[in-house]
Amino acid sequence: MEVKSIKQEKAEVEIWQYVFGFTPMAVLKCAIQLEIADAVESHGGAVSQPDLASAVACSPSALGRIMRYLTHRGFFELNQSTNQYSNTPLSRQILKNGAKSFAPFLLMEASQAMLAPWHKLSERAALEGGSAFEAAHGEDIWEFGSQNPAQSKIFNDGMASHARRAVSEIMERYGEVFGGIGSLVDVGGGDGTAMRCIVEACPWIRGINFDLPHVVSAAPRGQDVEHVAGDMFKHVPRADAAFIMWVLHDWSDEECVKILEKCREAVPKETGKVIIAELVIVEGEEDKYTDARLALDMAIMVHTHKGKERTNEEWDLVIKGAGFSSYTVKDIGSIFSIIEAYP
Structure with missing residues (x-):
């Protein structure tokens, strides 16, 4: 036996x-x-x-x-x-109406459009820069969203639920990051949820929500946030500081450099900064969020062409490549960290 x-x-x-x-x-x-x-x-x-x-x-x-x-x-x-x-x-x-509900985010990830590309992961892995999402749907995730309003709403609702939780965590653990800022532009801010939460907590800030036209056109209007449509690869509206959350992980290093260059150009050279809320993978070390961070990296591989969750070394590469003079990384005890990059 x-x-x-x-x-x-x-x-x-x-x-x-x-x-x-x-x-x-x-x-x-x-x-x-x-x-x-x-x-x-x-x-x-x-x-x-x-x-x-x-x-x-x-x-x-x-x-x-x-x-x-x-x-x-x-x-x-x-x-x-x-x-x-x-x-x-x-x-x-x-809970459906919970202030920090995960329900919309889970429904986004569990939607048919987001699940189908997982069946194409091996194809994505075999081709450098290949897209499992495009293999499943015939177009990339951003084109698909612009052509499918129902899926775009599911996606935006999911990201909005994340934004509410994320901004709450930032305010609780590192709220001083927004101190002294008169105007703030949220780059790739979706329907403006993050900016509304920031302005609610920091009423002295003039908030600008910046995203693609089809996203901004569906955003709820209010007096507290200005919505601006555009392309972050070409131009970012000027403000005292720029905020960019869970956007850069969708893009390649080269594309991140271009986005961050536009962010750097949008803020004052002497007093401005770019606030980046993204995951930082510390290889060789593990904490309670390690499994979730690595799982999200797989999701980014499935849903984007060349996006990825980055290590400290990879963040150093794109931030310095975009021409910033210095930056700091703050672990706030969340799945993501706060990076402050200075022109």
């Missing part, structure tokens, strides 16, 4: 997690679409399975199996004495 090592037994158990690795995302997408966490909340925080099934218009037997899985994964708790489900800190992350 074969005697298995502890490592071999562990591997044989663990591989099953990868065989069905798509399951957590798929079931969580289902829970968001059914608004299960919201239904639990609306019932005072505890609800029986029959009442929950009625509330979300779901088959009781199907819901029972879904809740069994999600409870196992830590999304809900089942009180054995009352036979009622309650939310957990994890399920509150997917």
Whole structure:
């Protein structure tokens, strides 16, 4: 009889997690679409399975199996004495109207348009600079979005939900980064959510949201933020400082240099700065966000031509290549860091 090592037994158990690795995302997408966490909340925080099934218009037997899985994964708790489900800190992350809800971001990543390119990853890996997204859809992610308003909305809603969380983290942990700034341009700011959050927290700032015409045209209007349409490779509106978040990872080093050059030209040489909110991968070191950072790097590989999450050395290359005289990197205890680049 074969005697298995502890490592071999562990591997044989663990591989099953990868065989069905798509399951957590798929079931969580289902829970968001059914608004299960919201239904639990609306019932005072505890609800029986029959009442929950009625509330979300779901088959009781199907819901029972879904809740069994999600409870196992830590999304809900089942009180054995009352036979009622309650939310957990994890399920509150997917409340539809939660201020920092992850629901729109997950729905974006779980949309058919964003999932299809994953099946083309091997093709992307075989060709330097190839695009899995383009292989799946016949055009790159930005062209696809401009031609498909429904998908563009899913994408913008997902990025807006990230922006709310990200700006909140920046304000809590490094809010002084916006001190002394009179005007700020958000480069690639989507529907303006990040800039609205910044201006709300820092009312002395005149906010400018800058993005492509089809993105800006769908952005909600208000008195607090000015929306400007344009191409960041050609021009960035002038301001005291520029803010660019989760944009540069979509582009190659050469393209990042061009974008950052336009950002540098948009701010005053003596007093301006460019604030970059992006991931920094520290190779050889791991923390609680390492797995998420590396997973996001794979997502960027799948969805863009030459984008990537960068190491400290790679950030040094593009920032100095864009002509900045100096920069600092601030770890704020989040999945991303804050880089301040000075002309």
